[in-house]
Amino acid sequence: MSESTVDPVEATPFAVRDCALISLATGLKAQNLREFSDILQRVPLESIEHHLWGRLLQPRFDEPEYNNDFASWAYHGLHDKTLAERLSMVVPTDFADQEALRQELVEVLEERLDQCEMVPWAKKDQQFHFLRSQIVVFDSGLRFSRPVDLIPYLAHLSTGSVYYHFIDARNRTTDRCDDFSAWLAGCGPAYQPLRERLCGVDPYFSSLQNLRQIVSALFQSFFEEAAQ
């Protein structure tokens, strides 16, 4: 492996960052699908981001039937399984930007409204409350020059770091993937298999604690295989 890797001195060290998130009410709430679609068209983009990703850093049950808050409400609040299934398959990284993502979500909602004889509605205690979040990003101070050096540390990443490097990164990186694989791209072709494995992880069905285990295990197994 050493022949095809970049000299650690030449590679930019991996800077571990961390983040924390706090939820805020937007004051917007929907009790039926018509209201929901109308609000979604004007809600701040950061609210959409919160309900698709930010929820991972919030207290929540970690065995969801659906992988975002919109789909979850469609099922549990509106009891519309068809809509829940469609919303859960809107993949954020398929869209060039968040405005395009919003338009696709609205398209799914409007299509469903066209199909319904009556507007699906929720009970008053099952309204959808649109939230947004404030996120604080900070530098942990940790730097790693070689990928192998990350191994002992990955299992102890804070959930904030997991979120920043594995979820938030999908909005920041060229490949719409995670920071680890973006960094590995600069470390030489030998790390391509590890990059592919990391990019193959579906981050939307796991808690951040589970994601940490998965990433740690991928690094571990990659280097064990390389050693053999």
Next chain:
Amino acid sequence: MSCTETNGSLLLDRYAEVTGREVIHHLQQLAAPLKGAKVVHVNSTREGGGVAEILQKLIPLKRALGIDASWEVIQGSPTFYECTKGFHNGLQGMRSPILKQLLAEYEKVNAENAEELRSTLEEADFVVIHDPQPAPLLSHCPERRGRWLWRCHIDASHPYRPVWKYLRQWVIPYDASIFSIPQFAQALPHPQYIVAPSIDPLSEKNRDLPLEELHTVRERFKLDPDLPMMLQVSRYDRFKDPLGVVQACQLAGKLTPLQLVLAGGGATDDPEGEAVLEEVRQAAAGDSRIQVLLLPADAHHTINALQRTADIVLQKSIREGFGLTVAEAMWKGKPVIGGDTGGIRLQVFDHYTGFLVRTPEGAALRIRYLLHRRELLKEMGRRAQRFVGENFLITRHLREYLTMLLGLQSGTQGRMELGL
């Protein structure tokens, strides 16, 4: 290193043993920009109830992180507490008009307390006012220099409008409010943060206990070792529905033998407790399988042992801000049968960590269901413990408080990058 710093460091080490060192390191980094900031919390009781419990633990932790945190308690008269109990009931939806003379006493008591607290509050960087009791203090601190937050711990999802209309005038001038879940947030002209409460894994009420201590508590309360034990821990308050719990256990007990322990204490700011307790005693009279305990506010060890001894824990509230007793029971590996309301919904998930019910009959059904599926009961308990460990420990609560304070310092922007 000073003695205070050493104690703080030791405290953080103890939490690290439960949560992992990375969680504490994360908190230390998040708190660094707030080092030395004066943060004052104000509520109306030093003991009894969830708010006091949270503050007892949150203040030392903040101090251990270098924040100059303190806790002030306002003093009130019986008439004042009668008024604020009316607020509490009204915010939870009970149609309880409040007499003008009670409101006058409420405002007078706040004005008197402001005289005592003004200098402390005005020089603080952040002031967190808990619940309606001390809400008017802000109006008595015109020279305040910090940010003021109103923290509502109550299920205010469907308030009795006249009560909220009155209280709203005191809340509007705050820089921000904090609610436990999104459903409780109200129309207010300032940011409304959502922060769920938490439990402290190291407290006397939640720390691990040796088996011998569980035997001791069984003997002390003469619990039948052959009967499964149901438990509800809460103040004797109508919204906690202790009568519904008695009814549920009597219904279930007809088909599945069991025993019930209702364990509660009084809060110094709750004047209705005695009347509700008497109603519960009457409902349980003559039924040897039901014990109604009135425990002192500091009976944390006993509560801990009772929760660990129970097979199933109930929290059959009709309204509930959060329900710390739910998280406490789940942390001890117990499935919870909870009222389908408020913050209980944030913790109990049907068939995973327990059951949400709307009636005594529903609670009875789920008691029977679980007692006849012992393996499932244990599995639910394991899931419940993991869920609380990841989401409802005080370290998560503190992380959100720190993030919120940083957010308030930086304005309302969505993303803040510190020192990058």
